[in-house]
Amino acid sequence: MSVELLSPAGNLEKLRLAFEYGADAAYMGLSDFSLRANAGNFSEKDLQEVSRLKQSSGKRLYGTLNMIFDEQKLISLQEQMGTINSWPFDAFIISDLGLVPILQDALGDDVELHLSTQASCTNSSSASMYRKMGFSRVILGRETPLDDIKRIKDANPDLQLEVFVHGAMCMAYSGRCLLSSHLAGRSANQGDCSHACRWNYRLATTEAIEEVLKSGALALEEEQRSGVYYPISEQDGYTTILSSKDLCMIDHLGELVEAGVDSLKIEGRMKSSYYVAVVTRAYRKALDNLGTGDEGWRAYREDLFNISHREYSTGFFFGHGPVDPVRGESIDKSTEKGYERNYLFCGFVGEKVAEGIYTLELKNQIKDTMKIEYIAKDVPKIEDEGFTLLDADHIPVGQADHGKIQYIKTTKPIEKGYIIRRESVPK
Known part of the structure; x- marks a missing residue:
């Protein structure tokens, strides 16, 4: 199989953007059983639209059942297996081994199982054992260095390996201290x-x-x-004493592929829709241009430093990792501060209603004195300072806000669905 790019989907909008901006697959949680309880997650009312998005895109979809189950949650899961089976999942991500017989009994022995990173699989013997249990893929623990990934793959050539390549890292988890x-x-x-x-x-x-x-x-x-x-x-x-650096491996995808990684995973089901779109397209462009010598993808790489992020590192792939801010190798040496964000996500370009006039689907305010930018899957950015904002009656106004019927008039070559952004601190 070719290397998969896997993006987070915390809600319907993020799922749509993940597929649109280049993910081969997305992972999402059901409201009752997701480890990211504060993400939007999905419920039965979303089933029809999720199925439509998956079918129209032809992409893969993974359901996360990776929380630690107590008795009550286990009973609830068993009671809801009929409903869970109706979701168009290609695989389930689990960490609790007690779910293996439950899923196999309810969905058949051929149900595709992926071992969650929460299980902390970091060596070839463990990987082999999980393969024998019925797992077709192991999402390796984030502490696994690149050299060990290659050894694990060499020892288990028929087992798919997945690793996180971008997003937040943990200082400690499951009682493990660094x-x-x-x-x-x-x-x-x-x-x-x-x-x-x-x-x-x-x-x-x-x-x-x-x-x-x-x-x-x-x-x-x-x-x-x-x-x-x-x-x-x-x-x-x-x-921010307990705040680790963020992971960013965009400059090392070739090394990961060479080591035998089958799936590159982006963290962030609780991150914004803008984050999902920008990060997914950057890694898509970088992955597609591996070995071609085409440097055009770097225009998309730049946006990784404009989204909200901590200082970047290469995690544990090459050394101590993000817990070591003095000696750890950092991709972004421009700041030692906490979160950085250069752009504010404003919303989307809506339907075209006349030549050069589009509806606005805003999340944050824009004013006619600001410089805004449009981005799309294959458009790094289009700057616009000469636009006009219109109210519901197409009368020019000074600002446009979330929740109102408004339009934008522009001479720029934009289309429905383009993302609108502006500088975090407008000049």
Whole structure:
């Protein structure tokens, strides 16, 4: 199979954009059983539209049942298996092995199962065991380095491997702490925890560590490890001490493919529709142009630094990972601050009602004094400063807002469905 690009779908709009902007497949959660309980998720009222989008696109769709099930949730799942079977899922993403017999009994032994990253599969023996249990794909734990991915694939050539390539990373999960590995070189994940959480720390100011930090931040220094610092970014009186860097592997897709990865996954079911569109198209362009020498995809790469994001890193693929902001290799060295966002998602271009006049489907306000931009699947951006905003009676107005009947008049070559954005802090 060719390498799959897999995008998040937190609701119907995000599902549509994931498919439209280049994803080969999307993953979505059902309201009662999703690990992302605060994402929009999907309910029975969405079934018909989800089925239509999947059929018209010809793309694949995966259902996430990756929460940890207690007895009540397990009973609820069993009661709803008939309804779950009506969704057009090509596979189910699960972490709780108790679901394997339930899904196989209800949907047949040939039901396609993908092991969630929550199961922390990071070695070839575990991968082989899951394959024997009936999993056709393993979503590897995010701690798996590139060299190990190749070894896992070599040992299990008939098992599909999926990895996260973009989005948020965790500082710790399921009781697994990374501080011990960072400060002592002793991995709590391998039974050698140094109990770093119980050590004595003090705050060191920038003046004391000027050569280490040059951003005006503070840092933690442990009592027995003088000169070893853990940077703390402080904004508005609060710190992001437990906030890891974001993952961005767009410059290393060739290495992932060479290692044997079958699916490249974008994190973000709780992120915005704009995020889904921009990130999906950037990775689509980069993946399509692997080995061609065509550098046109880089125009789409630029937008990864304009969406809301923390400082980027390459995760654990090549080293310590995002828990190590001093030594970790960073893609984006332009800032040591928290979230960065250069553009604000304003909405969509609607139906064309006359030559150069389109309805507006806005999420955020725009004014006729602003410079706006349009983007689409194959359009990096079109700048527009000469547009006119019209009210419901086609009378020019100074601003357009969410929830109103409004139009935009422009000479730019735009079409229905184009995304409208503007600078986060308009000039």
